[in-house]
Amino acid sequence: MKVRLTEATKRYLRAQRALKEAREEAMTLALDLLRAGVGPAEVTRLSPFTDSHIRRAARDADLPPVTSARGASARSKP
Numbered sequence: 001m002k003v004r005l006t007e008a009t010k011r012y013l014r015a016q017r018a019l020k021e022a023r024e025e026a027m028t029l030a031l032d033l034l035r036a037g038v039g040p041a042e043v044t045r046l047s048p049f050t051d052s053h054i055r056r057a058a059r060d061a062d063l064p065p066v067t068s069a070r071g072a073s074a075r076s077k078p
Contacts, residue, residue, distance in 0.1 A: 023048075030054060031061050 030047045034040065040058070044051045 027057055031057060031063070034058055034063055 026047055027049070030043050030049065033043050033046075034054075040051065040054050044054050047054065049057075
């Protein structure tokens with residue numbers, strides 16, 4: 001049983017690394033789409049992230065706030 005637990009632990013750690021890499025790749029691509037002008041609602045729909053994750057990542061990446069057609073920031077409340 002010790003061998004099985006050791007093998008299961010190795011598989012678990014590999015899966016954990018793969019998840020981290022996939023998460024980083026998905027966020028990089030999501031930010032690229034925002035930079036290309038795709039709206040945050042569409043990026044959220046296409047990604048595994050919530051809208052708050054997308055907004056936080058955009059802020060952390062120093063992306064400008066998305067503006068609506070009226071020119072007001074989509075992040076601010078009217």
